[in-house]
Amino acid sequence: MSVFDLTIAGAARALRAREISAVELAAAYNAAVEALNPRLNAYITPTPELALEQARAADRRLAGGGATPLTGIPIAMKDLFCTEGVRTTAASKILGNFVPPYESTVSARLKAAGAVMLGKANLDEFAMGSSNLTSAFGPVESPWKRHGAEARLAPGGSSGGSAAAVAARIALAATGTDTGGSIRQPAAFTGIAGIKPTYGRCSRFGVVAFASSLDQPGPMARNVEDNALMLSVMSGFDEKDSTSADRAVPDFTQALHRSVKGLKIGVPAEYRLEGTNPEILALWEQGIAWLRAEGAEIRDISLPHTKYGLPAYYIIAPAEASSNLARYDGVRYGLRVEGEDLIDLYERTRAEGFGAEVKRRILIGTYVLSHGYYDAYYLKAQKIRSLILRDFTDAFMEVDAILTPTAPSAAFGLDETMTDPLTMYLNDVFTVPASLAGVPAMSVPAGLSAAGLPLGLQVIGRHFDEETVFTVAAALERAAQFSALPQVRAE
């Protein structure tokens, strides 16, 4: 057994028992990052010295009392969270040299709990993507391989660096952000667990914005329990974010040991899309069987507006993004490409600073908000969003949680680049509705594809009922006994 086999809960016990010091743990992880990151590219900016410094502080705290379950735990921070004094790029050239003089609320909470930051994790540029192929700092390689094949695979996205780092064990856990599936889909692709909490549960302050009404930070970790430990610290009201919820944060770990007996679990007919990979459907059936065996009551439900979710999402998210990204203009910080006049400076800076996918979404967003198109696109999409929310509200009158697959397929290859962006957008088909409704949703690793790649199941819960999500996810985890490990990993 190596230190890399420890979960957060296990490492916390070892740290408190002084079987291992935080500095030893950080040093081991630093070395693993150094060894594997050149290949995986999971981190844009490793911060080994900062990690050691924080680990030393954690050791003092572990010795002196006041330690939390995260004290001394080495984590990766998605490079969308602003970290004071540490370069924060959003995986974009336009922020390539940006060092924030402030800290995001979520990273500050983790820091205050004593977590140790190993570095800033790679992602799709401005979190726009489902592959981690759009990063200006190069793609992340998944640590997984198909049986008997050497093809490099995508870790999913946008939190692909976070997912790859946790899966390859070059981080014990990571932060992610989820706008339409950016935590859940990469978690499913890399065989780890990740939760998008209720919109408003975690503060967005200091998180580089993609689509403000959808963006939500959340944890990614090896198992459900580690997610609960992380989320308990990351959550909570923040007066600096007007959309954060002023609600008490429960100890999510308490929910892990509750039984699913008597819980009503909904299975939505509309997620049975024509042409869905039979492996995915089979896994879904397996999940249903596991929960039924544990005493849950399975109900067929309908979420009738599901099929409009993806188009509505790809109007609302780019609309907000087109406005949110207007601030990157070369005037105050980040990349500046000098021009003949102000307009020329804007055009050159943004032409050079943004990648193709970001430009595509800015154009889409600008178009759907334009005079004469607003009603037909943006307003219509908002109406659909209300209907999707109502679908969930109605469903949750009948059931306590909903079970679906996380993604329509297993991970695809880095070289199997899709020429059609719409095909890429389809990756989000199962994850987008929960984002539009703002309800919590978690991906749990549940099995392997025939090719040997991880597949995930998604549990969706009521607003602010992450506890039931954790209860159901933990039951699935116990039943699935998922123990497969990626080929590339720290040992």
Added chain:
Amino acid sequence: MAYTLAGRSGAWEVVVGLEVHAQVISVSKLFSGASAAYGGEPNAHVSFVDAGFPGMLPVINQECVAQAVRTGLGLKAQINLFSRFDRKNYFYADLPNGYQISQFAHPIVGKGIVEIELADGTLKPIGITRLHLEQDAGKSMHDQHPTKSIIDLNRAGVALMEIVSEPDIRSPEEAGAYLRKLRQILRYLGTCDGNMEEGSLRADVNVSVRKPGEAFRTRCEIKNVNSIRFVMHAVEAEALRQIEIWEDGGEVEQETRLYDPARGETRSMRSKEDAHDYRYFPDPDLLPLVLEEDWVAALKRGLPELPDEKRARFCAEYGIPFYDAGVLVAEQEVADFYEEVARGRDGKLAANWVTGDFFAAMNRTGKSIADPPVSAAALGALLDLITDKTINGRIAKDVFEEMVETGKPPAEIVVEKGLRQVTDTGAIDAAVTRVLAANADKVAEYKAGKDKLFGFFVGQVMKAMQGKGNPALVNEAVKKQLG
């Protein structure tokens, strides 16, 4: 008489609507904790939120909301318990986020009324369409460096109230009266200092012309006019320009124009085709603004007495003419000063003194109502000396000048200079006798029918008594002795 402009084809009516941007008085900015104070070193009052840094989020400043509600109440307007912030998207170097947070579809204040008074005393209601909250932009300076523009973000994010009037204004005079009245109300409420030189009040002026009785014709918007005088000039200059176009068989095009005070004319800034598409949409960083009815009611209870109400009360309570009351309530500090003088005294006498000798002394000495040449208490004491007949009105003027000069209390001046009024009828009679004797020829003329000489005799008696004679008693004695 309605204001019209004469053209070759006859009389033209002018139609004006104003959009006033009033900077909210508040300690900090609309969505950040940075200071909203005027001035300061460039970029000294800027938070990361104001500068549009990554991940920064706006948080509404409740005091700015309260100020907007107070203003709405002062404009007798509908307060919308539900309102919402939208983003107005455009690129400019002094707009750090690339959008301004404003209220487009759901403003915080709806329809209201401002009553203006014209020179001939006519009162006219001007409709308020809406008031909404929005952020100010920063300042671009293009004259500080040969090749670069310099940006100062101190004002970026400061709260503004945009107050939109109905197109009810029909002349430059009405436009001026509306702005003065609006500024007066804002100052009474303490929601905007109304300082046009510092830019805390500026107006966009919408002007069109039409033949009387016609529907509205195309309007042009003159941006950012920063004095009442310029607004009045701009209305006329723009109306004349439009009349000329129509009369030459042309068509006025809807566009945004600028007023050039040096040339006294407006010139095109951008045409309708070049108008921005602002791509308004609800700001997803902010929840809708929902106000509690009780909170609004509490703000209403806390409102000061406004100029129209104060003016009516002054007329009723102090018995002064409507015009004088208008002068006294023009500024709240003057109204307060007047009330302190008038309380428990003759209100008319107090009004005459405040608007007469006191205003004159203030102008002459260059002092202000905050640091008056004579305190309200001292002026009141002077009026008391008149009322109790210690001195007469003429002497009081001398005493007042002495008060301005020395700051001494009036009673002390009266004693020191022996100015006490003579009410001893014996002394008055003696003086009258002396004067009549010395002017026997005039007495004869008077008796022959030259009545006007009566005033001459009174004047001579007063002069003989160094002005201290009680005017009523002197009159009586002169009349008696002339038989």
